Each structure stands twice: as C-alpha cells, then as structure tokens.
Amino acid sequence: MYTNAFETVRVKVRREVVGRFPEPLRREALRQTGLHLASEGTLNAFAERLVEQSEVTQGFGTGALFRTSIESMFNKVRATASNWQLEVLTPESGQFLIGDNPAVTVRTDTRHWSYNMAIGDAPVSVAETSGCAPGLLARLRLLTTRRPLSHPVGRARVTRSRHR
Numbered sequence: 001m002y003t004n005a006f007e008t009v010r011v012k013v014r015r016e017v018v019g020r021f022p023e024p025l026r027r028e029a030l031r032q033t034g035l036h037l038a039s040e041g042t043l044n045a046f047a048e049r050l051v052e053q054s055e056v057t058q059g060f061g062t063g064a065l066f067r068t069s070i071e072s073m074f075n076k077v078r079a080t081a082s083n084w085q086l087e088v089l090t091p092e093s094g095q096f097l098i099g100d101n102p103a104v105t106v107r108t109d110t111r112h113w114s115y116n117m118a119i120g121d122a123p124v125s126v127a128e129t130s131g132c133a134p135g136l137l138a139r140l141r142l143l144t145t146r147r148p149l150s151h152p153v154g155r156a157r158v159t160r161s162r163h164r
Helices: 002-020 022-033 040-053 055-062 064-081
Strands: 084-091 103-107 124-128 137-142 150-153 156-161
Touching: 002 022, 002 040, 022 040, 040 055, 055 064
Parallel strands: none
Antiparallel strands: 084 137, 084 156, 103 124, 124 137, 150 156
C-alpha cells in the first residue's frame, strides 16, 4: 500500500511539473544536459529523471522516508489524542468482540454509525486489551464535557482516566 501510494504521487508530481512548468523544465534540461527539449515525451523523461534524483525519492529507496513518515504520523496522532480522554470499559457479562482488528475508529454521532475512518475524523477509537488486560476495552473519545470518572454505559462500566 505504501509503495503504491508513493508511485501514484511520484507520477502525479511528474505530470504536474511538465504541465505547469514546461519552460522552467526546458531551461533546467538545457542547463544540465545542453539539450533543447522540444516534445512532451522528452520533457516527461527529463521530469522523471529529476523526480528520481530528488531527496524524497532517494529517501523512499533507502527506507528513510517510510521511517520518518511513521514517526510523523505518530506525532500527529499523539497531538490529536491529547484532546481525547482514555476510558476503560468492562462488560457487565461476557466479553467484548471487535474482531481481529487491534483498534477501530467509530463515528457514533450520525444516524448510521460508520467505522474505520482516519483517527482525526472519528470521535471515538476503541482498542482491545487482551494482550495486557483480558476482558477490557480501551476507548479514546474526544473531550466534549466533563463526566464522572466512572459510570455505567449500556451494559458496560466505564472508568475514565484524566492522565494523558
């Protein structure tokens, strides 16, 4: 998925450069190669060469771009979640079943619930805790109002944490 996304953007960038900046591209080709590029095909080839030589493409090839994008996404999610409240849900009986997903984002503020959207678009995110606390469900929810630290919700009991 990551590779496909990168390739899609790489092709789009090349098209944008050729479409929006043909004259600067021709001048750069003349400066670098001494050649006058007349056709769109030669402009595309030169633009592809520039994209391949770019720092971003080089970083993709070495894996550095993936690492830094993971770190960047972690920091974005951490900043987003800083306005969220952690809750631990305990079922009244039985257990929670959310399938084989480690975490699910849920939008419950609309008529038809939806799930698996970006974390910043979801007012609620839940994660199973079977690895460290079987039978519990962790829920992050957007802080909207202050509620008591613990109260029953439906058939589950919720414990909130003020610690971030």
